[in-house]
Amino acid sequence: MTVSAVLQKPRKPRKPGKRNGRNPKRNDAPVMVQWRFYVVLGAVVMVFASLAFRAAYIQVIKPDVLIEQGDNRTIRVRDNASYRGLITDRNGQQLAVSVPAQAIYADPKVIADKSALLDVPRWRALAKVLNTDFDRLIDRVDNPAQRFVYLQRQITPAMATFVKKLDIPGVFLREESKRYYPAGEVSSHIVGFTDVDDNGLEGMERLYNDWLTSTPGKRRIRRDAQGRQIEIIEQEVGKQAENLMLTIDQRIQALAFKAIKEATAVYKATSASVIVVDVHSGEILALANTPSYNPNNRETVNAFSVRNRAMTDAFEPGSVLKPLAVLAALEFGSAQQDTIIDTSPGWMRLGGSRVKDSRNLGELSLTEVMKYSSNMGTSKLALSVRKEFLMGMYYNMGLMSDTGSNMLGESSGIFHERQRWSKFELSTLSFGYGIAVTTAQLARMYATIGNGGIKMPLSIIKGMETFEQPERVLSEENAYAVLEMLEAVTQEGGTAQEAAVPGFRVAGKTGTSIKAVAGGYGEEYVNIFAGIAPVSNPQIAVVVLINEPAGDLYHAGYTAAPTFSAIVSGALQMLNIAPDAVTAVDVKPIESEGQLHAAR
Amino acid sequence: MTKPSANFNLVIIIATDLGRHLFLIVLYLATVASALAVVVTTHNNRQLLITHEQIIQEKDLLDIEWRHLIIEETALTEHNRIERLVADKLNMRRPTQADEKLVRVKP
Numbered sequence: 001m002t003v004s005a006v007l008q009k010p011r012k013p014r015k016p017g018k019r020n021g022r023n024p025k026r027n028d029a030p031v032m033v034q035w036r037f038y039v040v041l042g043a044v045v046m047v048f049a050s051l052a053f054r055a056a057y058i059q060v061i062k063p064d065v066l067i068e069q070g071d072n073r074t075i076r077v078r079d080n081a082s083y084r085g086l087i088t089d090r091n092g093q094q095l096a097v098s099v100p101a102q103a104i105y106a107d108p109k110v111i112a113d114k115s116a117l118l119d120v121p122r123w124r125a126l127a128k129v130l131n132t133d134f135d136r137l138i139d140r141v142d143n144p145a146q147r148f149v150y151l152q153r154q155i156t157p158a159m160a161t162f163v164k165k166l167d168i169p170g171v172f173l174r175e176e177s178k179r180y181y182p183a184g185e186v187s188s189h190i191v192g193f194t195d196v197d198d199n200g201l202e203g204m205e206r207l208y209n210d211w212l213t214s215t216p217g218k219r220r221i222r223r224d225a226q227g228r229q230i231e232i233i234e235q236e237v238g239k240q241a242e243n244l245m246l247t248i249d250q251r252i253q254a255l256a257f258k259a260i261k262e263a264t265a266v267y268k269a270t271s272a273s274v275i276v277v278d279v280h281s282g283e284i285l286a287l288a289n290t291p292s293y294n295p296n297n298r299e300t301v302n303a304f305s306v307r308n309r310a311m312t313d314a315f316e317p318g319s320v321l322k323p324l325a326v327l328a329a330l331e332f333g334s335a336q337q338d339t340i341i342d343t344s345p346g347w348m349r350l351g352g353s354r355v356k357d358s359r360n361l362g363e364l365s366l367t368e369v370m371k372y373s374s375n376m377g378t379s380k381l382a383l384s385v386r387k388e389f390l391m392g393m394y395y396n397m398g399l400m401s402d403t404g405s406n407m408l409g410e411s412s413g414i415f416h417e418r419q420r421w422s423k424f425e426l427s428t429l430s431f432g433y434g435i436a437v438t439t440a441q442l443a444r445m446y447a448t449i450g451n452g453g454i455k456m457p458l459s460i461i462k463g464m465e466t467f468e469q470p471e472r473v474l475s476e477e478n479a480y481a482v483l484e485m486l487e488a489v490t491q492e493g494g495t496a497q498e499a500a501v502p503g504f505r506v507a508g509k510t511g512t513s514i515k516a517v518a519g520g521y522g523e524e525y526v527n528i529f530a531g532i533a534p535v536s537n538p539q540i541a542v543v544v545l546i547n548e549p550a551g552d553l554y555h556a557g558y559t560a561a562p563t564f565s566a567i568v569s570g571a572l573q574m575l576n577i578a579p580d581a582v583t584a585v586d587v588k589p590i591e592s593e594g595q596l597h598a599a600r
Numbered sequence: 601m602t603k604p605s606a607n608f609n610l611v612i613i614i615a616t617d618l619g620r621h622l623f624l625i626v627l628y629l630a631t632v633a634s635a636l637a638v639v640v641t642t643h644n645n646r647q648l649l650i651t652h653e654q655i656i657q658e659k660d661l662l663d664i665e666w667r668h669l670i671i672e673e674t675a676l677t678e679h680n681r682i683e684r685l686v687a688d689k690l691n692m693r694r695p696t697q698a699d700e701k702l703v704r705v706k707p
Contacts, residue, residue, distance in 0.1 A: 081660045083667070094674055099667045182674030221653075229653040230646040254679035503697035573694070578702055 074224075075233065080217035083177050084198055085241035087191055087205075087212070089250040090283075090462055094182060095191050096205065098198070101178035102160040104130070104151040104171065111170035112144035122168050126151075129162055141170070153196050154178040183250065185292040186257045189308040190248060190460065192408070193295040202306060204244060204460070207408055214241030245462040247283035252276055255570040257288040260544065263563040264290040267527075268550035273310035273439045274563070276571060277541045279447040279532065282456030284405060285540065285571070287311075287440075312409045314436035315526045315545070318513030318556075321399075321432035323449065323482050325378035326366055328393040330478040334384035337481050340365055343376035350424040355379050371488040373495050373510065375431045382430030387421055390429070396455070396473040397445040399437050404444075404457025404468045413437040432511060439528075443543040446508075446530045449486075450538035453479035483507050487535050490561075496529060499561035501569045503579035505535035508564065510556035515548070524548045529560035533568050536580040542568055 058066060087096035111117060117138065127134040130152050140149055153176070155163075160173055179194050181187070192203020200209035217238035222231035260272040269290075276286040291305040307313070329335035346360030357376050361368075369377030382390055394400060400415050414436035421429075428434045440458060448455040453474030457466045486507035490500040496510045508531025515524040527546040532538050544560040544567065553559050618625060686692040 080656075081663070083663075094670050097667055097670050097674075099671065100664050180671050182671055183678065186678075186680070224646075228650045230649055232649065251679055258680055503700065570694070579697065579700065 074222045075220060076223055077218055077220050078229075079175075080219065080238065081175075082214040082216040082238055083241060084179065084194070084214065085212040085243045087244045087246065089187075089246055089248045089253070090285075091249065092245070093250045095187050095246070095248075095250070097180050097182065098177045099180060101154040101156070101176055103153045103174045103176050104155060104160075104163055105174055106141045106149045106151055107170045107172065108141050108146045108149060109144050109170075111141055111168075114169040116169040116171075117142060119168065122166050126163065126166055126168065126171070129159055181295040183253075184296060185294045186254050186288065187248065187250070188292055188295045189289050189306075189310075190246065190287055190407075191295070193298065203308070203408060204246065207406070208244055208461075211242050212244060213239070215239045247278075247281075247285065247460055247462050248287070249285045249574070251574045252567075252571045253286040253288060255574070256286040256567050257290075257292070259563050259566045259570075260288055260546075261290050261292075263544075263546055263559065266551070267546055267553055267559045269546045269559075270548040270550075271309055271313075272547060272563075273313075273543075273545045274567060275310050275439050275443040275543050276567065277443045277447045277458060279450035279538050279541050280456075282404070282444070282447060282458050283462075284440075284443075284458055284460050286567075287460075308407065308409060309547075310439040310545070311403075311405070311407045312411050312438070313547075314411050314413045314438050315528075315547070316433050316436050316513045316516060317442060317528055318432040318511035318526070319373045320442060320509050320511030320528045320530050321435070321437075321445075322370060322373060322378045322430065323486060323509060324393055324397060324445075325382045325390075325430040326369065326485065327449075327474060327478060327482055328385050328390050329381040330366075330481065331393070331474060332385040332389050335366065335381060337366065341369060341377050341380055343369075343374050343380070346376065348376060348379070350379070350427055351422050353424045355424070355427050367485040367488050370482075370485045370509065371491075371494045373489075375427075378430040379427035382426055383423060387426055390426065394429070394435065396471075397448060398455060399435065399441050399445060403438075403440045404466055405440065405460045407440075407460060410440070411438050413441055432513060439543050439545045442528070442530050442545075443541055446532055446543065447541040448473060449479050449483055450532040450541050451479075452476040452538075483532060483535060483538065486532070490531075496557040496561040498557060499529055499531060499564050501533060501565050501572070503581050504533050504569070504572060505581050506531055506533045506565075506568060507535050508532065508561075510561060512554070512556045525554045527554065527556035527560040529556050529564040531564055531568065533572060534577065534580040537577075539575065539577055540568070540571060542571070 081100070083098040083100070084096075086094055086098075088094050117123065123138065124134055127137045130137065137151070140151070151171070163171065164173060177198060179198065181191060181193065183191070188203070190203055192200060192205035192207075194200050194205050198213070200206035200212065205212065215238040218236040220233040220235075221229040222233060224230045256274045256276060260274045263269065264272045271290055273289045274286065275284060277284055287308075287310050289307075289309040291302075293301040293305040295301075326335070329339075330337070335341075340363050342363050343357060343361050344363070347354055347356035349355075355375055357372075357374050361372055361374050361376070364372065364374055364377050366377075366381075368374075369381070394415075399413060402410055402412050416434075425434055444455070444458055447458075453472055453476050455471045455473045457468035457470075459466060484507070486509055487505055488494050489496050489508055489510065490506050491497070496508060499508050499510075500506060508529055511526070511528035511530070513526045513528070514521045515526055516522070517524075525548065527549055528543065530541070530543040532541050542564055544564045546556075546559045546563070549559050
């Protein structure tokens with residue numbers, strides 16, 4: 001049945017006046033409308049065909065323009081927030097934290113296009129909140145050729161809200177981050193700082209910049225009319241920032257910094273450094289220097305206060321190296337633990353020079369050589385061994401190489417290797433002249449003695465693999481023998497009784513050396529005290545260096561030693577190490593558990 | 601066209617026609633069901649994505665708050681500050697050797 005047949009269906013009643021002799025059932029009216037029918041049909045087909053063509057044109061032949069238009073309205077790229085990694089101490093206390101901040105920037109072209117500068121009150125308000133001069137602010141943005149000018153970086157959230165409400169055309173906010181150092185000047189030499197763009201400039205921030213840096217992840221999304229994300233088109237995962245855990249114990253660090261800061265002021269010193277090392281692992285528990293700086297406010301920072309002196313500055317250490325002469329003699333076999341050395345008459349001539357003690361000390365045991373810091377004694381011991389062996393000892397104790405901590409600007413000391421050594425030069429080497437070492441190198445040397453002769457590389461990052469392996473450089477017996485000898489220094493009659501710590505057996509050695517200047521030795525002193533505690537179970541090695549004390553006290557026994565004592569007593573308490581001095585320990589074995597709570 | 605032959609029952613015709621093409625009906629129904637399922641899934645998917653975005657935003661805000669709290673905490677608990685405060689306000693001091701009693705528990 002065709003369409004025309006349907007159209008024919010409503011048959012009109014035959015008109016009465018019509019007569020043509022044909023079958024009355026047949027209707028002849030369709031003949032008249034046939035062409036009209038085709039016109040209408042054609043029109044309808046045309047309408048649909050053009051619609052179909054248009055649809056095909058839009059969808060198949062040239063869809064790109066409209067897709068782009070649609071995407072412009074719905075597709076957005078969103079950044080996933082990412083911040084620089086945290087730096088924490090060994091107990092997880094944060095030493096560097098990034099927080100979001102905002103930057104204000106201007107687009108001078110937009111400002112010019114929208115004549116935004118005419119709205120003077122708003123610009124005055126902006127100048128006021130930015131704390132700048134109104135005219136200078138206008139100067140900076142009144143240049144339509146530019147497209148980007150920072151007005152201020154790292155503003156506070158309150159300022160950001162204010163600027164947003166000012167709503168000046170062409171002035172925008174941008175997300176960025178600001179780095180805070182909660183510990184301030186206490187840890188600044190270790191942690192370092194970053195610049196305004198989050199690049200590390202000093203300390204760990206610089207050394208581990210790549211490790212700490214993150215790149216933000218991006219995701220392309222489709223959003224609906226209300227701005228909600230309804231489809232994630234693609235995701236780009238950024239580099240996650242890693243956190244950094246230091247071996248520093250912030251409690252000891254704070255204590256050590258406070259102690260040397262006080263010492264610097266009291267002894268009117270130019271600078272001071274302290275380093276506390278765990279003897280068994282070589283981990284640096286504290287490292288502080290004065291003068292220090294506040295990394296949160298860098299306008300006040302001077303170049304000289306940024307230097308990490310404990311690592312970078314080498315000094316002639318003086319008597320602090322004397323234990324090495326004893327160790328060399330013991331290891332070489334030219335002296336036994338009960339050897340007696342005759343130092344009378346208190347001086348001797350070596351080549352053209354004199355080596356002398358402050359007075360004639362007579363016959364001394366090795367312990368007494370350390371106790372009274374006899375130059376004669378150590379010279380004789382040093383000269384009793386082969387010089388290659390002596391040099392080897394200095395090298396093995398790490399006085400001529402890096403400490404392994406890999407810190408920025410680390411110095412490996414100053415030592416002139418040569419073929420020929422005069423006896424006088426060997427003798428001065430034995431009491432710490434003719435070689436310059438850093439505070440960190442000294443700490444490593446004493447840590448090696450405290451560790452029973454096994455040399456560990458110093459480390460500052462928790463869990464970091466070191467290139468250097470632990471190495472036995474002394475026999476255990478000799479290391480502990482010298483440790484016991486050094487205990488005498490802090491006891492009655494020793495050179496550093498002020499280094500004693502109540503309740504603990506402490507071993508150590510003073511060093512008061514005269515600083516070399518061009519052409520000889522000057523009038524400034526370096527005071528060093530290096531020690532190990534507790535003697536019966538060594539845990540920490542501490543070196544305190546006070547540079548150029550200008551007050552009445554300039555002997556290490558009166559400057560560095562009391563500072564050492566203050567730091568060690570606090571540190572041992574914080575590390576919860578039991579007192580080992582016989583006089584202090586009131587050993588009362590308890591029978592019942594009930595008494596335990598009253599113990600501390 | 602005679603009268604008896606014109607006696608069609610439309611319903612019956614449709615029914616027999618459908619009966620002949622059962623498979624097509626099943627396909628048709630399956631298509632409709634699948635279309636509806638697509639609608640429902642898309643809707644659910646969008647809801648989940650919206651929630652996901654909200655949660656991410658919430659996480660970012662919490663992270664920012666956490667960072668601010670860390671700074672506040674570390675600034676307030678700085679060791680030298682605490683030491684000064686307890687000395688000044690609470691009249692406390694570090695225990696000296698004399699205050700300490702060492703107790704060794706027998707193993």
